[in-house]
Amino acid sequence: MKTICLIPLVITLFIQPLFAQTKSLSENLEQHVEVLASDSLEGRGIGNSTLPLVREYIIENFKEGGLKPYQGSFEHEFSFKVNLARVKGVNLVGILEGVDPVLKKEYIVVGAHYDHLGYKITNGQKVIYNGADDNASGTAGIIEIAKFLSGQEIPLKRSIIFVAFDAEEIGLVGSRRILMDSVLISDNIRLMFSLDMIGMYEANKGLNLKGLLSLANGSDLLETTLKKKNISVKKVNAVIEQRTDTKHFGERGIPAVHFFTGTNSPYHKPEDDSDLLDYEGMAEIVEFASILTTNAANAETLEPNNKLKRQSNMPVKEGKTFTLGLRANLGSSFHNYTDEYFKAKTVVAAQMGLFSRIKLSSLLSIQPELLYQTEGSQSAAGNLRTHAFSVPVNLVLGTPDRGYVRFYTFTGGYYTYRFNGKIGSEDLTFDKDLKQVGYGLNFGFGTEVGDIHIGYVYKHGLTNLNDSGEGSALNERAHYFMMGFNF
Template identity: 35%
Template sequence: MKQLLLLATASTLYLSSYAQDYIPSPSRIQHTVNYLASEKLKGRGSDEKGGMKAGKYVARQFKKLGLKPVNNGSYYQDFTFDKNSHKNVPSRNVIGFLDNGAARTIIIGAHYDHLGLATLYDGKYPLNVIHNGADDNASGVAGLLEFIRYYSQNGEKEPFNFLFIAMGAEEPGLMGSKYFVDHPVIPLSSVHLMLNMDMIGRYNDTRGLGIGGYGSAQEWPAVFKDVQQPGIHYFTDGGSKGASDHHNFYMSGIPVIFLHTGPHDDYHKPTDDADKLEPKEEALVLQLGIKLVANAMKYDSLHYVGEEKK
């Protein structure tokens, strides 16, 4: 009996340890944000070295977690953009694919850039002052990596493929997502939905979690029905356009879900720092997102509602 108890205990500890490998982890979230929002990266500006370092960091994580590069053998999708008097500014999306052999694909994304030293914005923000962008949007990238761990390590082969995108140059005008939908690495017609995370690290229980895009698919009311996550309350918003990357996917005929914990006094200021993150609450937001994706996967296809496709 003692031996059986020891075996049972060991088995329980193993399963618990294994579960922690893929369930969203507050400590991993904080670790990711600490790096991306560190002084070393100087705010991850699109036209600055810190932005390039952030993109390389994300690519390394994609490779470590087993995602496949799908852009001619590269994780990078390079592009240039114009912003005010700045022409041909270089940036890149970072893209990785989890191939489950399915006909359709779910896109999960978050932008990794921030304002950096504000050199692109012609005096709109304090120049040569580091804007670390912990919530905006190191928190979203941390969430993206946790989603990858979940779907690549949970022992399940989902009925959909997953394409994970860390988008560049969101702050100058959604440039990375615009480039992607104009130059997709998979057919947009094969995309089931796009889930976007932008500022998910400062949960405020008074406001709750906002989820946009509720009006972008006929099935969303059924998908959202009875979905709850202890420790998080949320409200839905039918709007599917907006100042984040899901906008361009929606305008291309794709149902979207947009997770956002709301504005705060540090938005687009040098004070958006890592020590203000709420990692436990962010982990719960991600668990809620996983539940919504699970419900969406019960449908072979979703019926898009809204703008005409391009």
């Protein structure tokens, strides 16, 4: 593991672009990897305090590469859950705008994830997973591709969007969220490249281009590019890799290509350090990728193959489709004497139990619940209180489940089964004094902040609970302050 202390790292961050022009491509790539895969960055793990330095380094080099901030900012934040905690992620996005007035509205995405595994404590020692090949190599690659494209004399018709993805290692979160949150609009993207582990060219005897043939003219582009930059290409197919950031682009019908030198690498091991990488081979790959990107940007058309076109017509599932949580409601209840035009006085009411949310779309979900409840009212004969199980089922309409805060409203019905109750000091006899089973409607609204829910619920009973055959019809009413927590 190679150590670079933080003070020299900060100095490198700001002076590196000044001297990069005097170095060869392989030397620039080596310098990027040495910085990104240094011990002082502690493995670029999720939530690590060193990540702002990593991001600043990438952004400064994006600027040096002639990229402009995408939609006004290089940083596009999102939040996601790791176990019971909410964590911030940041995708870094820059754009090199095309020159054609029509085609510049079509995009090629060139991406690489910059996160890795962080570190662990073993026998009291900090063991750092620096992730030089995985994926400081790819991050360095997209930085130098940006510089190559902005510095060449060949104009690009289509626009190129460069993305350094966050949170790839814990489930491709960054690439999923950049599409799900509509930071990038998939309808405008014609092609996606992901550089993930490109540092072992010689050891693996070439480069794999998995997914290139998902592009209808992928074979022609490859042939044209190899005439200008001949490298060893081992594996080319139409299968879009599911274990890297190409996955979510492919699911949306976008041809997506994984640049990958191979598994002959210390993958996910502490030994994945900068001194093991083949920088001359990386330079060959970066030059090849730059020419391939140029050819794609200036191609007459970029279309998915027929199989991918068919897949793109299938719906894409976003986020969790099933959520389970705890619910606790506190409020007041009373009984409404419908025929007498008056209502009983309120008593404290409470509910507690489980809820689930079954997602139908980004806006709609069904939410069944199983709750214990105690409700009642005040009467001349004493306080009436019952204990019951209640099963509400609600249709929930809310803002898209994409950020840290979500607002929603809901309405539905409920079923209640009463198993115990008293009026004053006397036990209730169900189906004689009071009906044991009841139905009604409920509606409300709420806010979800992270995994915490707060809101309001109103219950409106429809069943006449008076089973004695005497007196007025009796319906239950309740108001609740709602609290909940997602598991």
